[in-house]
Amino acid sequence: MSAAETTTAKVPPTRQAPSPGSTGTPGKKTGRTSRNGTAAAPWALLAPCLLVLVLVLGYPLVRLVTLSFQDFGKSQLWGFKETTTVGLANFTKLFSDGEFWAVVVRTILFAAGAVIFTMVIGMMIALLLQKVAGWVKILINVALIASWGMPIVVSTTVFKWMFDTDYGVLNYLLDKLPGVDMNGHNWFASGPQGLAVIMLLVVWGAVPFVVITLSAGLTQVPKELEEAARLDGAGAIKVFRYVTLPILKPIIVMLTTLSLIWDMGVFPQVFVMRNGHPEAEFQLLTTYSYDKAFVVNDYSGGSAIALVTVLLLLGVVAVYMRQMLKIGEVE
Template structure:
């Protein structure tokens, strides 16, 4: 073996690491002061004050009355209000009529919401496929119907379904084998509530259509075209492209519709001449009758408070759905 073979190979030094990039100096920011925090609250103060006066005081008064015995004697000052604890709630919750009204209200509100959303979605989709002047004309009609006062709309529907002079009965009677001349739609609760539900849907559809039409303009045409190229039909494009994009709007509209339809009062009150029968009672009219017809303001307030709590449950579901949508996005 030669001497060259016995020499120890030279060690290769490790590669030098690049120095870290210099830190970018931060721009000096202005320190947040208490004045900066107070300005937004000062701007919100008038609105919060109005809300406290308009909503806060009645709600506090409602809660107070629900725990008191408060009738005509207490109203006129002959006797002081008497605290009864949860007796009003016990009487209301133990009354079978109250639970019948709750079920009737939920069915009525649920049916109204479903029909409102389905009809509103169909009209909104149809407006995307018509010419400009037709779309403008339909929007004018929708806004006009939406702006009609509830009392006027209720009076019109009351005339349309009148048993003697109603146009609806006359039109249906022209169909073969149909004879509805003189038919009274309000002789039974289900038929009468169906007419009132139609009135509620008629008044709520314009808002849903206008809102959904605005949402449909945000659906990218590229996604719809790509879905069609992949073999999706009209239903597939709507289900997998349009519906997911419109989901936040649909959740919002559904929640608002539930709240509004659970609080229906003038439609029932005016349609039944100010004296809704037992088959037409909803939570709002039932609470009104207990307070101002029977003059038991304590039980009427308890029913109203239970209605508020039921609606707060709907709002909680809405907030949970919106938070889930925000997490997915």
């Protein structure tokens, strides 16, 4: 090979300068396009779900808000009178009604009590499931899922029979205890006692979900941390408080919020337990709104009560979101 040929072979090929607007790498997308595509992907995946929510919940919610600011009763429903806008008159009338505030307080106390009992009982059962044999855990989980899957009307009917005045199995068993006379005892003679029975029904139906979720969360607690705490002299209570509980905090916050939303929206348990006609001392916001709208035929008043209930639940959701954001910042 001649010197000229050797020199020519060693000269690298000339690289062309990138044209204006190009990235300099052929076949590679720009960073802006990639970021836009990444940002649009979640919305594209959520679009079907958002569309269904708008179709299923959008119109009822808009109609609820509209009725809350109108005078709409049976005459307007049948077309005998025209619907008129009354502004805040429905809410003014509602907030000046002492019965409404009694129902609000009763609903909050009922929901708070149900949530506390649900979380405490659920946590205790979940912790006990970590200590039993595998086959026992399977049997308990099957029983929990079976009770959780039972229709509300069926479970309510069973509870009605258990607490029946004349043929209730609970009265029969308690009457066998020495010094206890429960023959013919009416559990629904007073509001607090009857609501306690309904609360027990709500807790019974909610505990399986809490137990299964907490059991799954307990499997994520590192055993090394618990063993290290025990070696340092911590007892079972301190291990749970300072090791287990902080790890389970996101799950507990989620379960507490969901339970509070569900328990504030309790309707079929009260409605079926009181044979479709809940007395005044058994009224919660859901049944009170129903009676106002479909028993008294004051649809605008019932809508105002339902709208206030929705706003209360949105407040619960706002607190939940704030807590979750705090947990995310700490992590």
